[in-house]
Amino acid sequence: xxxxxxxxxxxxxxxxxxxxxxxxxxxxxxxxxxxxxxxxxxxxxxxxxxxxxxxxxxxxxxxxxxxxxxxxxxxxxxxxxxxxxxxxxxxxxxxxxxxxxxxxxxxxxxxxxxxxxxxxxxxxxxxxxxxxxxxxxxxxxxxxxxxxxxxxxxxxxxxxxxxxxxxxxxx
Amino acid sequence: xxxxxxxxxxxxxxxxxxxxxxxxxxxxxxxxxxxxxxxxxxxxxxxxxxxxxxxxxxxxxxxxxxxxxxxxxxxxxxxxxxxxxxxxxxxxxxxxxxxxxxxxxxxxxxxxxxxxxxxxxxxxxxxxxxxxxxxxxxxxxxxxxxxxxxxxxxxxxxxxx
Numbered sequence: 001x002x003x004x005x006x007x008x009x010x011x012x013x014x015x016x017x018x019x020x021x022x023x024x025x026x027x028x029x030x031x032x033x034x035x036x037x038x039x040x041x042x043x044x045x046x047x048x049x050x051x052x053x054x055x056x057x058x059x060x061x062x063x064x065x066x067x068x069x070x071x072x073x074x075x076x077x078x079x080x081x082x083x084x085x086x087x088x089x090x091x092x093x094x095x096x097x098x099x100x101x102x103x104x105x106x107x108x109x110x111x112x113x114x115x116x117x118x119x120x121x122x123x124x125x126x127x128x129x130x131x132x133x134x135x136x137x138x139x140x141x142x143x144x145x146x147x148x149x150x151x152x153x154x155x156x157x158x159x160x161x162x163x164x165x166x167x168x169x170x171x
Numbered sequence: 172x173x174x175x176x177x178x179x180x181x182x183x184x185x186x187x188x189x190x191x192x193x194x195x196x197x198x199x200x201x202x203x204x205x206x207x208x209x210x211x212x213x214x215x216x217x218x219x220x221x222x223x224x225x226x227x228x229x230x231x232x233x234x235x236x237x238x239x240x241x242x243x244x245x246x247x248x249x250x251x252x253x254x255x256x257x258x259x260x261x262x263x264x265x266x267x268x269x270x271x272x273x274x275x276x277x278x279x280x281x282x283x284x285x286x287x288x289x290x291x292x293x294x295x296x297x298x299x300x301x302x303x304x305x306x307x308x309x310x311x312x313x314x315x316x317x318x319x320x321x322x323x324x325x326x327x328x329x330x331x332x
Contacts, residue, residue, distance in 0.1 A: 004178040004325065031183075031323065032208065065237025065292045074237025074292075104210040104264055105321060113210065113264045115286040131237070131294055133264070133286030170178060 006030070010166040017042060017158035021165045022146040028107035030169030035101040035145060037118075039163040040087035043151030047120035047128060048086040050099055051079070051156075053146040054136045060114070064132045069125065083130030085118030086149040086159075092123040096163065107141035178206065181324045189315035195324045196307040200273035202326030207308065209255075209265040210321045216259045216314025219252035220267070220297070222279065222305050226251055229300045232281075236293035252311060253281060253297035259314070263287035272305040279305060 011021045026033070041048040052060055060080035066073050087097040099118030106112060114134030120127050136142070147165065149157045179202070182195055198205070211218070221230065231248040236257050247254060255265050266284040271277070281297040299305075308324070310316060 004180050061288045063237060063239040063286075063288050063290070063292050065235065065242055065294075072235070072237070072242035074239055074242045076239030102264070102266065104208060110212070110319075111262075113262060113286065113288065115264050115266060115284060115292075117284065131235075131284065131286070131292045133288040133292035135288035171180060 004171045006169045006171070008167045008169050010164060013159045013161055013163040015161045017160055019156065019158050020146050020148045021159060021163070022144065023167045024144045026143050026145065026167070027169070028141050030171055031105065032170040033103040033106045033142070034168040034170060035165060037099040037101070037147060037165045038096045039099070039149060040091065040096045040160050041149035041151070041157040042160050043088050043149070043155065043157040044090055045088035045152045046091045046122045046124060046126070047084040047097065048088050048149035048151050048157055050082045050085050050118065051148045051150050052082050052101070052134070053080060053148070054112070054142050055138065055140055055144050057136070057138070060134050060136050062132050062134045064130055067129045069127055082116045082132045082134065083118050084120050084128040085130055087120055087122065088151065091121065095121050097121060103142060109139045112136040112138065112142060177328055178325045179328060181326050183321070183323045186316060186318050186320045189318050191315050192309055192311050193316060193322055194307055194309045198306050198308065199326070200304055202328060203271065204327040205269040205272050206325040206327060207267040208323045209310065211263050212317045212319040213262050214256065214259055214317060216312045217254070217256045218310050218312040218316050219254050221252050221309050221311060222299050222301070223303060223307050224309065225299070225301060230297065232295050232297040234293055234295040236291045238291040253299070254295065255283060255285060257285060257287065257291040257293055261287035261289035269305060275302055275304050277302060
């Protein structure tokens, strides 16, 4: 059988860092998209929130289930905040957060649902594992995906070197 | 190092009308795992899962949910289905992984993720107490699964070392 999972592109952040990672001109020939992010940012925190933009819009509603290692909680927002799943400069050295974002039927004319799994990581007592559900209320195909890190003081930060994101298309 | 296929599409269905049951039958036993992706349109009833047409009380599941303000966990045992949805509304995504589905020795374990930004994000682990290889999967509803819902079943190939 033919391969059904295709890598569209990979972005690796260089030594100068990057305020965002973006995929533009995403082809519409797949049925689903999967974005895998390995990220660490330069804010002085163990973790950063991953913010999602689709076609340049942050109007994305999210319901989040979060475990810290000692408690579970749930939150919601309408600004594309997907969870504390990007590492920070006070996290254990060489440690990156991980996230998988899944976009089924991303080129359909109906609203787009999003599923996110992620985890921040550090050698400490508190890390976050999250499951998030997102909704992008637009009839436009998703042709651009951007992710940005924001720290615990709600300040956008930069991805540091060796952060990566890979976008896959699924048939 | 050579590469082999990973996801291979076994069957895709898009519902042309609302129906109570969607079945994937004659599933080949040649993969290691199965992945089922469901993208529902707006629900009016829950949907659940069963295997090989077994309607007995041979299923159990444990779920963890967050509805945007609180987190909760539920357990269902000796059930006739594995539950997949948090409520009977919204338009959820279900991502379902069935490990080692074709072995004829062990009971079958299922990991699922369900996401619906209107209602909740959550996950679930399910068990089917039967050693038979899984050859069919049915998505069943006490009401109907809405028209326009898409269901895609993939087989996962083992990669080369």
